[in-house]
Amino acid sequence: MVRLTRAQQQERTRAAVLAAAREEFAERGYADAKIDRIAERADLTRGAVYSNFPSKRALYLAVLIGSIEHADAAAAPSPPDLAEAVGAFARVWLERLPLTGDTPAGASLRLRSLAGVFDDEPGRTVLAEVTRLEALLLALALESCVPRHTRRVRLAELALTLLTGAGHLADAAPGFGDPFDVARACRHLAGLDLADTWDPPHLPYITPARPAQDAWQPPAELPDQVTGHPVGFDADGVIAVLGAGRLAAAEEAVRAAHPDDRITVAVVTDDPAEIGLLVRLRISDLTGCLRRVFAPDAWPGLRLVLDEGAVLASALGIQDPDDATEAAVRIRAGKISARAHGRGAAHAAAAQWRGLPNVTRRSS
Template sequence: MARLTRAQQQARTRAAVLAAAVEEFTEHGFAGARVDRVADRAELTRGAVYSNFPSKRALYLAVLLDSVERTAASGAPAAGTAGDLDLAEGAEAFARAWLERLPLTGDTSDAGKLRSRSLTGVFDDEPGRTAMAGLAGLDGLLVALALESCRAPAASRRVRLAEVILTLLHGAGHLAETAPGFGDPFEVVRACRRLAELDTGDAWDPPHLPYVAAPHSCRDAWTPPDEATDAITGRPVRFDDGGVIVVLGTGRLGAAEEAVRAARPGEPVIVALVTDDPAEIGALVRLRVADLVLCLRRAFGTAIGLPLRLVHDDRAALAAAVGAGTSESTEAAVRVRGGRIIARALGRGAAHAAATAPTSVEGSTGTDEA
């Protein structure tokens, strides 16, 4: 038998650890699970487990992300594409996709939490709570943008609608964990459909935007990474096509909408997600984005026409190219054209500032050398 390469051996070890961890978390839940028992189940040492996953929390997140990826690979057909669905149909399709995760009748409490990809009690510290809040807002934006692309009598912002739908769905998920058998998922789906009729008076008018400072005009060299993958569509993203590039920490994810709303029609908007804790907060970000995107794809198809590209900048390569940090409060943005950075902004409002910057290379002079 041919000897396994180092990469093959690492992949085999990782798979063994994940399989053992599923058994451990299913039997004991997150709080009761122990890494030494995972190692025993996998017939490995504790060191082998920790060399792949630096903490129990990182291991739990990896198990949940593996579940999302396996579900995505099953290839369930989408309800339709956003343009083929009206607003009520889109809300219903998303709710159906989201509720597929609910525990089954015969599931134990811990098995049900694993199936529903529950994070209850997993992130109780402040960095985790900050990340969870930011990711909830990002979820709302992504669902809203999908709903906004549905057929409707008039174009309108749908973020409040998306947030109400997500609140209802998360409530249903929590009740499924704590009070199994309560409620009817089909009624929840119908309620989400009816919510599409709700007049939320949703207008985009953040009070701080008129006071955002103008970006710094420049002609800096632009040397980004070769390419990355769009977490929404799974397609390659190149950074030399121009447009607006925004780097956000978990505490500033709400600024993604500022870039999307201010960008010119059809203009590329790339949002890069960064963290200085890739092992846990970074894994949380990947999980939450992948989980939400799975539901969007099942509801609206794989070619989701959202007006932004989402990139996990795990190694901070794009952040370094922009000149940004990786803390939870990071917000930095640039406008790129003709292979150069023509505008820079940093701090609160940076995403809006870069998106509204002039598209000419010389900024306010109006000279366009591209």
């Protein structure tokens, strides 16, 4: 008889809990699912479930994450123009709509619905912020189809609004509407004049980044949530450490940075068991769609890592990060050459290149 190691036994227990939870959520839905029944389905104790997942919400999020297929589709050219890109993204996104015969609970699980899951104020705040980050990532991919420096965030926000609305309607009134019509409508959104320009946040409260010459020891590589590839942190560029409640600041770093800067956003939270899983779920879902539509050279250049345990933040000297954190540094020649902290930090550190010698300035 083969004796399992402690780690192997824990992994087996976790897999059994997830399989049982998926059955429970698919049969009864999130609201009516019970931890006791999940434990019974898995032939485990209630304590064994809670030793792996601290709450029903954390378990539900883990089930949804497990439902996302991470395997990339075969490499294909990116859509030839902006309209086709939006339409192609919509078609991929709409594949989650319920199928004929799905039960209400099964339909919600297929939709990866969060209805009734995050109805508290912290959760709603993070959902708003992570949605803005999703829109930025989609926009950066769409911007590969148009002339350089052309912003498409409003288009991305509008497409996500239409798609999310279609998902909610499919959940509430199954069978209503035609997903092909929704995809065509998304395609036509590209022809709207949305006056989408970026107004740099030159606001009085943004303090310029503080010059520094701090040595630091980069941590081990972390996976990039956009590409799935490991990310190192010793290259020149900007690292923005953003709490889950400040994710919208990622665009301030993107727009203020030098075109050749490598921009990394590290997401931190003081609630990794729930808020951290929520961010992972939403970003994995969005980037999974992007990878099926756009060729690798059109994927967003922004690198996004989930800094669980605040390993990267600590290495940068950022202590006790939480959901409200906004801090950023500029890395140059292996050292931290500038620091910024507080609201506007991502913009301040990214814009600091303008004062550096021997750096070509962005054309106006």
